[in-house]
Each structure stands twice: as structure tokens, then as C-alpha cells.
Amino acid sequence: MTLRLTGVEHIHANGQRSLAGLDLVVEAGERVAIIGPSGAGKTTLLRILATALKPSAGSFELLGVQPWALGGAARQRLRARVALVHQAPPLPPRQRVITAVLAGRLGQWSLVKSLASLLYPLDSxxxxxxxxxxxxxxKLFVRCDQLSGGQLQRVGIARALYQQPEVLLADEPVSAMDPVLxxxxxxVLTREAQSRGVTLLASLHAVDLAMEHFPRIVGVRDGRIAFDKPADRVTPDDLRALYANEQLGRQDSASPVGKPMVVQIPRC
Incomplete structure (x- = not known):
């Protein structure tokens, strides 16, 4: 078992509840897509799994330990075993791509080696x-500010793969790419995770991509798990209930172009 959430809740500082009594177990090596409407709690869930957020209630076990029962140094070592791919990778504009990718191992290298790699890349x-x-x-020596949004997302994925994590979390990792790319x-991401034995969880707005590339689908709505099924057992009715009212064109704040979100229900 790679991770277990039991009754996990999260309440933001403004009092808004983003997760409510959420239970989830993921075994080592599983590949899981997390889908659901905007504001469902997908990003909050991934940030909790990455130990970037502390649950407000409930218990959370990751790689055999409870992260928030550890001291700061031990929790930092745990984080080095987990990679998080952001929807908009936080890459310094003037940083070169090679430096951005090698930064994936900064949590595993000594301070001296990390500083040396920033000055002179050690593993081109x-x-x-x-x-x-x-x-x-x-694009190895290109500056990050010379890349498109989709290229930056792929650099973020490359950095996560270079980290060689045991758990790889991805928050809308392909949202800036055209459908084919x-x-x-x-x-590539799912094949690499499978071949390396990495546990992969990714949040996706594109339901068809989730169904095509991930064996297990977790639907999240209003901070709760609406369903948790093998991809081949997810029905159109499951998806219609999950995305109820989304077809009405509610503004999708996560969309890079700010267009209304219209959910396409794939044929199962």
C-alpha cells in the first residue's frame, strides 16, 4: 500500500471546505486518474498527497508512515520520494531547461552537489x-521563458521523471497541450510509470484521456469521492452525475484560455 486516506477533510483559511470525509487507498504501482468538475477538490487532494497541505481532520499514511507525525527533516526526506507535476510549473523564466530538469534531484543530493549543479550542470x-x-x-540549453506553455509542462514532467520518485502526482499536466500532443x-507518462514501478495519480479535465490512459478512475465532486472504478466499468451515467450542470458553461477558472467548460461524455 502506497497511500491511505481515512476520513480526510480540508478547510481553507477562509472557512471553505474543499475535502469532506474522503477515503482512498492506492496500492504500489497503480495508475489512477482523478476526474471531476472544477472546484471539486482535485488539486487540494494532490497537494495533501504531496504533503504540501496538512489535512484539517482524518488520517493520512504515505509510503508506510504518517507524514505529519514526522519531524521536519524526516518529512523533507519523505518528500524527496514524491514528485508533483504542477499545471503551471514554477520554473524561473531565465533558468535553462537542463537546470530545471536536474532540480528534480536537489532533495536527494548534498548541499555541495546541489550548488555545484546550479553553477555547472552535472548530468546533462x-x-x-x-x-x-x-x-x-x-531544448536542453534553452531558457524557460522561450518555451510555450505546453513545452513548459513537458519540462515539468521530465523533471519529475528525472527525480526517480516512488510516487508521482500530476495536477492537470497536459492542460496547455493540443489533444494529440x-x-x-x-x-509517455503512464508507460514510464508502469515500467519504473512508480505509483501515479493524475488529475485531468479531459475525461477521454483519463479513460484511455488510466486503468482506475476516481471521480471527485464537492470534496467527496463520487465513484472509484476500473476505467472499463465507468458508465456514461456515472459521468453525467459527476459533471451535472457543467454542460451549462460554468466558467472554468483552471482553463488557461478562460473559456466556459463543456464536458464531453465519452461512449463507454
Missing amino acids: VGARAELQRLDLGD AGHTLG
């Missing part, structure tokens, strides 16, 4: 190998 071969998987091998990138 390893960084290039991860970038080539994502068709970015020619998004499908290709998710294919």
Missing part, C-alpha cells in the same frame, strides 16, 4: 534522456 546526459522521451531533447504525453 540524464537530463537529455528524460527530455527526449517527451520530444524536447533539442496531450495524448502522446500522457502515453
Whole structure:
């Protein structure tokens, strides 16, 4: 068992509840897509799994330990075993791609090695190998501010893969890519996770991509799990209930273009 959430809740500082009594168990090596409408709690869930947020209530076990029962140093070592891919990777604009990718191992390297790598990249071969998987091998020494949004997301994925984590969390990792590139990138991500034995959880707005690339689908709505099923057992009725009223064009704050979100219910 890689992670277990029991009765987990999270209440923001403004009093808004984003997760309510959520239970979830994920075994080692599983590949799980988390889907649901905007504001359902998907990003909050991933941030809790990454130990970036502390649950307001309930229990959380990750890789055999309870993160918030650890001291600061021990929790930091635990975090080095978990990678989080952000929807908008926090990459300094003037940083070169090779430095951004190598930063994936800063939590595992000594301070001296980390500082040395910032001044002179220590593993260009390893960084290039991860970038080539994502068709970015020619961008190794390009500055991040010269890349498109989709290219930045792929750099973020390359950095997570270079980290060699035991758990890989991805928050809308292909939202800035066109459908063909998004499908290709998710294919790379899921294949690499499977071949490396990495536990992968990814939140996705694109239901068709989730159904195509992930064996297990967890639907989240209003901070609760609406369903948790193998992909081939998710029905159109499950999806209609999960996205009820989303077809009405509610503004999707996560959309990079700010357009109303219209959910396409795939045929199962």
C-alpha cells in the first residue's frame, strides 16, 4: 500500500471546505486518474498527497508512515520520494531547461552537489534522456521563458521523471497541450510509470484521456469521492452525475484560455 486516506477533510483559511470525509487507498504501482468538475477538490487532494497541505481532520499514511507525525527533516526526506507535476510549473523564466530538469534531484543530493549543479550542470546526459522521451531533447540549453506553455509542462514532467520518485502526482499536466500532443504525453507518462514501478495519480479535465490512459478512475465532486472504478466499468451515467450542470458553461477558472467548460461524455 502506497497511500491511505481515512476520513480526510480540508478547510481553507477562509472557512471553505474543499475535502469532506474522503477515503482512498492506492496500492504500489497503480495508475489512477482523478476526474471531476472544477472546484471539486482535485488539486487540494494532490497537494495533501504531496504533503504540501496538512489535512484539517482524518488520517493520512504515505509510503508506510504518517507524514505529519514526522519531524521536519524526516518529512523533507519523505518528500524527496514524491514528485508533483504542477499545471503551471514554477520554473524561473531565465533558468535553462537542463537546470530545471536536474532540480528534480536537489532533495536527494548534498548541499555541495546541489550548488555545484546550479553553477555547472552535472548530468546533462540524464537530463537529455528524460527530455527526449517527451520530444524536447533539442531544448536542453534553452531558457524557460522561450518555451510555450505546453513545452513548459513537458519540462515539468521530465523533471519529475528525472527525480526517480516512488510516487508521482500530476495536477492537470497536459492542460496547455493540443489533444494529440496531450495524448502522446500522457502515453509517455503512464508507460514510464508502469515500467519504473512508480505509483501515479493524475488529475485531468479531459475525461477521454483519463479513460484511455488510466486503468482506475476516481471521480471527485464537492470534496467527496463520487465513484472509484476500473476505467472499463465507468458508465456514461456515472459521468453525467459527476459533471451535472457543467454542460451549462460554468466558467472554468483552471482553463488557461478562460473559456466556459463543456464536458464531453465519452461512449463507454
